[in-house]
Amino acid sequence: MIPSTLRITLIVAVICYFIIILYLLKKRALNLKYTLLWLLAGGVMGILVIFPDLLVRVIHIFGIQDNMNGLFIMCIAFMLMILMALTSIASRQNMKIRALVQEIGILDKRIRELEAHPEEKQE
Amino acid sequence: MKNKENAKVLIIIPAYNESANIEQVINYLVSQAPEVDYIIVNDGSTDNTLKICEEQHYHYLDLPINLGIGGAVQAGYVYALKNDYDIAVQMDGDGQHDIAYLDEVLKPILSEEADIVIGSRFLKKEGFQSSQTRRIGIKILSMLIKLTTGKKVVDVTSGYRAVNRKFIEIYAKDYPADYPEPEAIVTAIMHRGKVVEVPVKMKAREGGESSITFRKSIYYMIKVTLAILVCRLSYGVRRAKG
Numbered sequence: 001m002i003p004s005t006l007r008i009t010l011i012v013a014v015i016c017y018f019i020i021i022l023y024l025l026k027k028r029a030l031n032l033k034y035t036l037l038w039l040l041a042g043g044v045m046g047i048l049v050i051f052p053d054l055l056v057r058v059i060h061i062f063g064i065q066d067n068m069n070g071l072f073i074m075c076i077a078f079m080l081m082i083l084m085a086l087t088s089i090a091s092r093q094n095m096k097i098r099a100l101v102q103e104i105g106i107l108d109k110r111i112r113e114l115e116a117h118p119e120e121k122q123e
Numbered sequence: 124m125k126n127k128e129n130a131k132v133l134i135i136i137p138a139y140n141e142s143a144n145i146e147q148v149i150n151y152l153v154s155q156a157p158e159v160d161y162i163i164v165n166d167g168s169t170d171n172t173l174k175i176c177e178e179q180h181y182h183y184l185d186l187p188i189n190l191g192i193g194g195a196v197q198a199g200y201v202y203a204l205k206n207d208y209d210i211a212v213q214m215d216g217d218g219q220h221d222i223a224y225l226d227e228v229l230k231p232i233l234s235e236e237a238d239i240v241i242g243s244r245f246l247k248k249e250g251f252q253s254s255q256t257r258r259i260g261i262k263i264l265s266m267l268i269k270l271t272t273g274k275k276v277v278d279v280t281s282g283y284r285a286v287n288r289k290f291i292e293i294y295a296k297d298y299p300a301d302y303p304e305p306e307a308i309v310t311a312i313m314h315r316g317k318v319v320e321v322p323v324k325m326k327a328r329e330g331g332e333s334s335i336t337f338r339k340s341i342y343y344m345i346k347v348t349l350a351i352l353v354c355r356l357s358y359g360v361r362r363a364k365g
Contacts, residue, residue: 098190098194098197101186101187101190101194101198102184102186102190102194102198102201103201104186105164105184105185105187105198105202106201106202106205109182109183109185109202
């Protein structure tokens with residue numbers, strides 16, 4: 001079993017975690033779309049801290065002997081998922097920036113042409 | 124069949140810090156092929172490339188930030204698409220590629236034998252042949268492309284290419300980012316493009332530095348190998364679905 005002091009620490013930690021996320025969301029410093037995974041992770045952690053028996057059972061299904069190790073592994077798994085999501089977001093933004101930069105280059109040329117020949121109009 | 128007179132041809136010249144070469148390249152191009160349009164893509168150069176383009180009144184796109192060769196070439200394809208060009212030819216801005224071979228590169232597209240033409244320095248083994256280490260690297264990549272797609276392309280890293288309207292559209296949407304040349308061949312084959320190689324002579328660089336230093340070449344090989352495999356796989360999956 002998880003010792004009760006640790007449980008209290010974890011509950012406080014999960015509550016802090018949610019307060020920070022909700023605060024950032026309220027300030028619009030976080031986009032809800034990108035926060036869903038964080039909220040899901042917090043939710044799962046919260047449930048497991050409140051019902052530790054569930055944690056023990058889940059951990060044993062995966063063949064992990066020590067409860068604390070199980071907790072750590074879960075945290076790491078969530079972090080990996082979030083990092084992968086971030087990498088994918090960064091890659092997608094990279095593609096969008098690329099398209100924007102190309103568009104700027106083309107528009108820049110069009111503006112130069114129009115400034116040089118103001119009488120020329122788009123057909 | 125279209126002939127050279129009524130096909131709109133655009134030459135795309137990506138340029139990153141090419142102030143040492145660009146004047147020579149463009150003046151030579153204009154003197155040899157005054158009838159075709161060209162566009163320099165200044166890829167956020169930190170030297171005088173932009174200034175030279177402005178002063179000489181060259182046709183150029185100025186990208187505000189550096190995208191890398193793939194992004195720069197793709198900007199050229201987007202421009203070609205928007206301006207209704209029939210054929211786009213990409214050439215390096217460092218003077219390695221000789222405009223004198225333009226007709227040879229265009230011919231298979233005009234006769235509709237090819238969708239993509241690659242100017243290859245190894246077919247006739249004339250002109251600048253690159254260093255031995257590079258040739259080995261190119262051979263390995265060539266074998267890899269043969270293995271993954273079944274198509275034999277000798278000079279997979281050549282940046283001297285011509286593509287028809289269909290592939291201007293495809294490349295405008297989907298062009299690999301860095302070290303794009305070998306991967307772009309796989310993209311083309313996966314879109315069922317007909318790839319033809321024609322012999323050209325290349326020159327050693329006239330000035331400036333190559334984008335691939337020896338230190339980077341290991342990274343280059345790993346990156347390009349993975350890119351080819353991923354490209355092959357992702358299209359394989361898509362094709363099976365469709």
